[in-house]
Amino acid sequence: MSGLIQGNYMEIDGSLPNIVIDVRSLTKKYGDFVAVNNVSFRVRKGEVFGFIGHNGAGKTTTVNMLTTLLQPTSGIAKVAGFEIVKEYMEVKKRIGYLPENLQLYESMTAYENLAYLGKLSGIVNPDARILEVLTFLDATGYKDKKIGECSKGMRQKIGIAQAILHKPEVLFLDEPTSGLDPQGVKQLRDSVLKLNEQTGMTIFVNTHLLSEVTRMCTSLGVLSHGHLIYVDSLAKTLERFKNEESLEEIYLSIEHGGEANAK
Amino acid sequence: MRSSLIAKNEIASIVRDKTLWVLFAVFVFMTLISAFIGWSSQHTVQEVYSASAAQLRAQGMDIPPSPLADSTPLSLDKNMIIYTLLIGVLMAICMGHNAGMRERKASVMKIIFSRPVSKLEFFAGKILGLGAILLFTMLLAAFITTVTSLLLTGLSSQDLLNIFGFYVLSFIYLCTFAMFGFSFALVMSDETIALLIPIIIWLSFTFVIPEFTLALYPTGSLNPVIPVVSTPHEATLNAIADIVRPFSLVDHYKEVEGYFLQVSGSAWQDQLYHIGAILAWFILSLAACALVIKRFNPAAGDLNA
Numbered sequence: 001m002s003g004l005i006q007g008n009y010m011e012i013d014g015s016l017p018n019i020v021i022d023v024r025s026l027t028k029k030y031g032d033f034v035a036v037n038n039v040s041f042r043v044r045k046g047e048v049f050g051f052i053g054h055n056g057a058g059k060t061t062t063v064n065m066l067t068t069l070l071q072p073t074s075g076i077a078k079v080a081g082f083e084i085v086k087e088y089m090e091v092k093k094r095i096g097y098l099p100e101n102l103q104l105y106e107s108m109t110a111y112e113n114l115a116y117l118g119k120l121s122g123i124v125n126p127d128a129r130i131l132e133v134l135t136f137l138d139a140t141g142y143k144d145k146k147i148g149e150c151s152k153g154m155r156q157k158i159g160i161a162q163a164i165l166h167k168p169e170v171l172f173l174d175e176p177t178s179g180l181d182p183q184g185v186k187q188l189r190d191s192v193l194k195l196n197e198q199t200g201m202t203i204f205v206n207t208h209l210l211s212e213v214t215r216m217c218t219s220l221g222v223l224s225h226g227h228l229i230y231v232d233s234l235a236k237t238l239e240r241f242k243n244e245e246s247l248e249e250i251y252l253s254i255e256h257g258g259e260a261n262a263k
Numbered sequence: 264m265r266s267s268l269i270a271k272n273e274i275a276s277i278v279r280d281k282t283l284w285v286l287f288a289v290f291v292f293m294t295l296i297s298a299f300i301g302w303s304s305q306h307t308v309q310e311v312y313s314a315s316a317a318q319l320r321a322q323g324m325d326i327p328p329s330p331l332a333d334s335t336p337l338s339l340d341k342n343m344i345i346y347t348l349l350i351g352v353l354m355a356i357c358m359g360h361n362a363g364m365r366e367r368k369a370s371v372m373k374i375i376f377s378r379p380v381s382k383l384e385f386f387a388g389k390i391l392g393l394g395a396i397l398l399f400t401m402l403l404a405a406f407i408t409t410v411t412s413l414l415l416t417g418l419s420s421q422d423l424l425n426i427f428g429f430y431v432l433s434f435i436y437l438c439t440f441a442m443f444g445f446s447f448a449l450v451m452s453d454e455t456i457a458l459l460i461p462i463i464i465w466l467s468f469t470f471v472i473p474e475f476t477l478a479l480y481p482t483g484s485l486n487p488v489i490p491v492v493s494t495p496h497e498a499t500l501n502a503i504a505d506i507v508r509p510f511s512l513v514d515h516y517k518e519v520e521g522y523f524l525q526v527s528g529s530a531w532q533d534q535l536y537h538i539g540a541i542l543a544w545f546i547l548s549l550a551a552c553a554l555v556i557k558r559f560n561p562a563a564g565d566l567n568a
Binding site: 064067068069070089092093095096097098099101102103104105106107108116117119120121122162163172 | 265268269272276279280365368369370371373374375376377378379380381560561562565
């Protein structure tokens with residue numbers, strides 16, 4: 001089965017090898033307010049999964065739970081094979097996270113930031129790995145620059161660098177293109193695609209920019225007011241909604257229950 | 264261990280902070296000249312006494328004893344009590360505030376806690392680093408006091424022990440306020456208010472609460488001597504002072520440090536109560552900090568989360 005619309009649970013396709021993110025009935029409540037409501041989905045190894053939704057839909061809350069920063073109210077989830085509540089330390093060892101609005105330590109250089117964060121991840125001598133990652137991201141020129149002197153685009157590159165230093169199995173990116181100029185957006189997108197292609201890293205991208213989903217993602221999920229209303233591969237989505245002219249129209253169609261608009 | 268890595272990073276960050284350097288430099292400078300100021304004051308008093316005694320002797324009059332007859336070498340450093348209460352505590356609050364705010368302002372709480380780092384490891388490391396810097400400051404001040412006093416007056420082994428006791432207690436006192444600065448920095452969403460609240464607490468302890476204890480007496484602010492004649496409303500004033508005194512951290516500190524610097528003339532047994540009160544406030548500040556850390560939510564910890 002594939003392409004269930006407005007369903008709460010969805011499999012990307014019939015067979016499910018190599019699941020790295022397995023979410024079942026995940027819920028987060030703040031008092032009476034339900035931020036994430038009974039969300040279930042799975043992401044396979046090597047996918048670039050785009051998690052889209054309007055502001056306040058619950059995307060960041062979902063990511064915070066999957067990155068063990070927040071305890072769910074109910075439901076379970078496994079990331080890289082480990083349960084996010086009971087085995088949270090094992091999850092932390094296997095994920096990388098770039099949150100929205102990362103500033104980093106401004107009085108430290110890019111290298112010093114990465115060295116500190118790398119050691120916190122358990123890398124004893126991070127020098128060689130830092131150089132390797134900066135080379136990969138084409139950011140070696142920033143190595144000795146203080147973060148306070150770096151542009152937003154440079155910081156995002158360093159932000160990605162810190163997230164992949166320890167070679168995580170799953171990389172979480174929360175609104176990675178937020179605040180970037182068009183060149184910065186392209187550079188970041190290219191870095192993410194290169195990372196996925198060359199290392200096979202599974203990447204989970206929170207975004208409300210549909211243009212980035214079409215350019216980066218292999219599958220997507222749509223969150224609306226805490227409910228997961230759609231999840232499928234990008235290719236099947238574009239096929240299903242071939243009458244719509246853009247992903248924006250597809251998204252609006254999904255949001256407003258547009259199964260009638262499919263085919 | 265990650266706590267030691269975090270502590271080293273905290274120390275390096277404090278050292279990089281130019282604002283804190285100003286407060287640190289002022290404190291060290293005042294420590295350096297404290298003994299000299301004390302010596303200069305005493306020297307002036309001694310010169311005036313000598314000149315007066317010579318005049319009285321020439322007139323065949325009795326010469327009263329020197330007011331400095333019973334002064335001790337460490338009494339030259341009595342200004343250190345005020346310098347610690349004012350400059351030292353302000354420095355400690357600012358260090359604590361910056362330690363609590365640093366990662367929040369850098370918006371790195373999420374990336375730190377998405378790593379295999381527990382809250383206990385992280386905050387233990389932060390507090391260790393903060394404590395290490397305050398300890399270094401007190402050790403440096405102790406060294407300066409020892410050297411300057413040795414040069415000016417000479418010191419006995421008892422004097423050295425007293426200097427040690429003075430700065431150990433000062434370290435505990437500073438740590439109490441550093442924990443206030445640290446705790447409010449973790450809790451408040453506004454950076455300015457996070458710094459303002461511990462400063463208000465400090466001002467209340469230092470200037471307001473003492474107004475209801477020793478300062479109730481007309482000359483209490485200048486000379487903490489119980490008056491030998493009755494004062495108006497003495498019973499009421501005494502009752503107020505008795506209620507407030509246990510909570511007057513500054514009075515406890517002045518009493519004990521006055522003992523260590525040999526300016527109060529009280530017995531060591533009397534200090535146990537005051538030391539106990541200071542330790543109780545220190546433990547309270549640590550307990551409050553522990554509660555703040557327990558409730559701290561890394562997902563919402565960054566200032567712009």
